[in-house]
Amino acid sequence: MKRDKPYEVQQGEGGLFVPAGDEPIDSPATTLRMTKSMYERLIAVAGKEKANWIRQAIAEKLEREQKNS
Numbered sequence: 001m002k003r004d005k006p007y008e009v010q011q012g013e014g015g016l017f018v019p020a021g022d023e024p025i026d027s028p029a030t031t032l033r034m035t036k037s038m039y040e041r042l043i044a045v046a047g048k049e050k051a052n053w054i055r056q057a058i059a060e061k062l063e064r065e066q067k068n069s
Contacts, residue, residue, distance in 0.1 A: 025055075 034042075046053035 042050060042053070
């Protein structure tokens with residue numbers, strides 16, 4: 001996905017170019033299985049941005065868990 005400029009780009013540790021200021025995505029890949037209906041709903045909401053949408057959902061859940069601890 002191309003972003004509108006201006007933004008700065010830097011090369012992350014994994015060799016991928018990332019927007020400067022964002023934390024590089026350099027953890028091991030994680031896979032998961034879900035029901036077909038859940039997957040269809042994900043596609044309907046996230047479209048081609050599935051990975052980013054899932055990362056944001058996990059980040060929101062982790063933030064809620066931290067607040068509740």
